Every structure is written in C-alpha cells, then in structure tokens.
Amino acid sequence: MSFWQGCLRYPQSLVILVLFSLGLATTARAEILYHVQWPDRELWLLGTIHLAAQSSTELTTKAKQAISSSDRLWMEITSEELTRSSDLLFQQGLHDYPYLKEKLSPELWNELAAMSARVGLAPTVMQRMEPWLVEYIVLVLWLRHEGFDTQQGIDYQVMRFAAVNATDIHGLESAEEQVTVLAHARNNITAEEHIKDVLEQLKVVSTELAELERDWQKGDLDSIWAKINEQLSPYTQHVLLVERNQNWLRKVRAELKENEQHFMAVGAAHLPGEQGMLALFERSGGTVTKH
DSSP, X not given: OOXXXXXXXXXXXXXXXXXXXXXXXXXOOOOEEEEEEETTEEEEEEEEOSOBSOTTOOOOHHHHHHHHTOSEEEESSOHHHHHHHHHHHHHHHBOSSOTTGGGSOHHXXXXXXXXXXXXXXXXXXXXXXXXXXXHHHHHHXXXXXXXXXXXXXXXHHHHHHHHHTTOOEEESSOXXXXXXXXXXXXXXXXXXXXXXXXXXXXXXHHHHHHHHHHHHHHTOHHHHHHHHHHHSOHHHHIIIIIXXXXXXXXXXXXXXXXXXXXXXXXXXXXXXXXXXXXXXHHHTTOEEEEO
C-alpha cells in the first residue's frame, strides 16, 4: 500500500477530524473500544486513529481477540476500493487549467504557494486543484513531515491482523462515496474562505494535536465531541459524520444476523454525539458498554 493510498481511506478534510487520526506520543496502549449487545446478536465497535507517530500505539489483545471471534469485520473501506481511491480523488479534484489561482486574490495565492513549497507541493500543480483537494493534500503532507504514518495507525494494524488471520474485510463505503464526501464537506463556502481557513488551521495544528491526543488516550469522547462542535459547522458535521453514520448503521444492522458477532472499526470521531455510532446503536435497541 502506498502512502497516498493509505491516506485516501480517510476523507476527513478538516484539521479537527484529521487529528483524530493521529497516534499518541506516549507508551500507553490506549483504545476506544465498546461492546454493543442485543438479545440475540452483538457487535464490537473500535474508534480508530488512522495515522500514528509512535510504535507504542498498538492494537490491544482484547481487540484482536474480538476480531478473531467475530463473524464479520467492518471497516470504512476495503483494500480493493482503496486502490481505486487515488485515481478518483484526482479525477474529481484536478483541472487542466489554473482553476484555483484564478479564484484567489494575488496576496492569498502567494501565501498559499509559499506554504505549498514548504511541504513539497509544486504551486504549478496546486493551482489546478479544487480547494478541498488542496486542504486534504496539504494536511497529509504536513502531518507526514511531522512523522505520522498510516502504517502505524490502528486502521492499518486492524487490516494487517485481519490479513494474517485470513479474515475478510467488508467495506462500509465505496471509493466513490468517500471521495464524494471529501468534495462536498465544505462546498458551502467560497474558495477564498476555504483557503484562508486552511492557512489558519496549519498555525494551530500542534496545539490541537496535543489536546486531542490527551482526549483519545483517556477515551474522553465528551471532550472530543466538544471540540468537534466548536470547530466544525453544522453543515460539515452533517456531511462528514451524520449522513455516513446513519448509512453505516443501516448497512451493519441489515447484515448482523441472529446469533452473530460483528466487529466494526471506524474513525473515533464517528462515535460520540447524538448522531454518533454509540447513540445510534443504543437507539436501535443495543446495550452499549465501554471496555
């Protein structure tokens, strides 16, 4: 799996969501793991971190045992769909002409071009991008420069464990669905507003990362949800989280048969909140227990 393919699994275009993908800078093997029990079936729900910087961030034995004993493993996307994501991303987000440069003021374009050069992205390429693609690529490159790697993330560890144990992975979304989410997450603002926000986000990444690391380590979903509400608009929350959570619930519940146990691994930002996976499963009649 290439670095870009690994990153493309996660169509979270804002810093607050990308930060949920980062590993912990401690030796603790923290994990956000819940068990959902219905009278005649059950499910394990793991809140994942997609990238990590520390080798000590590991999938726990409890999670591995739950995966091994489950009838089906669900993840956001399968490796086959992931392979298709890269082409789709650039098909939808690149133009044959300097699309973005024409939409920005000269001052803002110069600031963006200088920043892109710092992360190794040629301005001649970036000027052809949609704002959402700029945001995604820039954040990925920035985080990679800071030492974060998809192959140390919990999602990759789940996939690796599944491969070793010959466990099939079932995708919650297709490549088309994920790229569409990324493209639509902030299409309610202008290109100028979008790029200004990207540049501002990069100034506070380190501070927000430190705070979110602590939240994730403690399994503090209340604090995580408070940050999401503070930084994401209702529109973006609906596109990135609410609609996807509801779709995933319907898909899993339709396939979770009597006397079966399933395991579901998705980004930790999808768990909290009134429309989070925990609340949705609880409203569907399940008893939710933290482990």
